[in-house]
Structures are given as structure tokens and as C-alpha cells.
Amino acid sequence: MLLTAHNLSVTRGGIAVLEGVSLALAPGRALVLRGPNGAGKTTLLRTLAGLQPPLAGSIEAEEGGLVYAGHADGIKSALSVRENLAFWAAIFAGGDVASALAAYALEPLAERPAAALSAGQKRRLGLARLIVARRPVWLLDEPTVSLDRDATAMFAAALRAHLAGGGAAIVATHIELGLDEAETLDVGPYKARAAALDDFDEAFL
Numbered sequence: 001m002l003l004t005a006h007n008l009s010v011t012r013g014g015i016a017v018l019e020g021v022s023l024a025l026a027p028g029r030a031l032v033l034r035g036p037n038g039a040g041k042t043t044l045l046r047t048l049a050g051l052q053p054p055l056a057g058s059i060e061a062e063e064g065g066l067v068y069a070g071h072a073d074g075i076k077s078a079l080s081v082r083e084n085l086a087f088w089a090a091i092f093a094g095g096d097v098a099s100a101l102a103a104y105a106l107e108p109l110a111e112r113p114a115a116a117l118s119a120g121q122k123r124r125l126g127l128a129r130l131i132v133a134r135r136p137v138w139l140l141d142e143p144t145v146s147l148d149r150d151a152t153a154m155f156a157a158a159l160r161a162h163l164a165g166g167g168a169a170i171v172a173t174h175i176e177l178g179l180d181e182a183e184t185l186d187v188g189p190y191k192a193r194a195a196a197l198d199d200f201d202e203a204f205l
């Protein structure tokens with residue numbers, strides 16, 4: 001397994017959001033997270049990515065095996081599209097900038113400062129980062145926001161190629177990606193029953 005989580009409870013702002021989540025992600029598999037706004041998909045992804053600690057439970061993943069793409073694209077505005085990808089390739093000791101540009105049809109924009117991209121173009125650049133990162137597990141929060149139909153198809157193709165190459169992904173999305181390889185995890189049944197108290201609150205009770 002590339003990533004496993006066992007009996008995970010996750011919190012946001014000191015409040016338990018989900019509890020008892022277990023999952024196992026094998027090479028070539030994708031897991032689509034479903035659930036209404038506020039259900040806890042982002043919180044689960046951030047916890048799996050190691051950006052925040054779980055309240056309970058365990059996560060096992062290969063060191064340096066994950067890459068997270070959330071709502072903030074992490075783009076450096078002053079750098080060109082190509083320079084952004086080269087920067088990430090250096091950070092991740094990763095891959096081929098030319099393939100990443102090609103996967104999202106970014107060649108005509110390669111020398112443009114990222115600050116001068118549209119929202120959808122910025123999102124394409126943020127997703128191209130995943131290709132240079134060359135990490136086996138992609139954790140993606142609403143990756144298709146701002147993408148038009150063609151760019152959504154580019155993302156689906158990039159994800160399929162990643163899975164075909166032995167990678168895996170967990171994707172929170174409200175749209176249908178049309179992936180045969182994908183399983184679905186509805187986070188609704190894992191809604192936490194009781195709010196967690198942090199030490200600060202407990203001191204006043």
C-alpha cells in the first residue's frame with residue numbers, strides 16, 4: 001500500500017470533524033472523496049498530507065511519497081510559468097518541465113509571469129506541478145475548480161497517466177471525473193458525533 005490510514009479522527013479549529021476513517025490506497029488506485037460543503041474533505045486531505053496532526057488514529061506513508069495540492073496553488077507570481085515548474089522540479093528533485101508544460105498545454109504561456117495568468121491558467125500550472133513532483137501519491141482538493149472542459153480533460157488524462165505509472169491519488173471533488181479506476185469514499189457517515197475540547201476549553205469547564 002502507498003498510503004494507509006487507520007481509525008483516523010480529524011479536527012478543524014479544535015472541533016472534531018470526522019472520526020473512524022480507515023482507508024488503504026494501492027498503486028494504480030484513486031479514491032474520490034464525496035460529501036457536502038463543510039463535511040470535512042479538506043480537513044481529511046490536510047491531515048493525510050501531514051499538514052496537521054490527527055486527533056486519533058494512524059497514518060502510514062512512505063517518507064516523501066506524498067504531494068498535496070489544495071485551494072492555494074503555491075504559485076510564485078514573479079516567476080514565469082517555466083521558472084515556476086523548474087523551481088518545483090528542483091525542490092522535489094523531480095521531473096521533466098517540458099512534459100509538465102505539454103500535459104497542460106502551457107507551452108504558449110511558458111515565458112509569461114504567473115501573475116499575468118487567468119484563474120484557470122494558474123490552476124493548470126498548479127496541476128502541472130504534480131507532474132514535476134514525481135511523487136507516488138497525489139492528494140488533491142477540488143483540482144478542477146476554474147478549469148474549462150478541455151483543461152478538465154487534461155487533468156483527467158494526467159491523473160490516468162499517473163495511475164497507469166503505479167501512482168495513486170485521493171481527490172476531493174464535486175464533479176464526475178469519469179475514472180474507471182476510482183473508488184468513492186463518502187465522508188458523511190464518518191461525521192464526528194461530539195465536538196472535541198482542547199486543553200484551553202477544558203481549563204474553563
Ligand SMILES: Nc1ncnc2c1ncn2[C@@H]1O[C@H](COP(=O)(O)OP(=O)(O)OP(=O)(O)O)[C@@H](O)[C@H]1O
Binds near residue numbers: 013017041172
Ligand atoms: N479555519 C477554520 N476554523 C474552524 N473551523 C473551520 C475552519 N475551516 C473550516 N472549518 C470547518 O470545518 C468543517 C470541515 O471543513 P472542510 O473544509 O474540511 O470541509 P469540506 O468537506 O472540504 O467542504 P467543501 O466541500 O466546502 O470544500 C466545516 O464545518 C468548516 O466550517
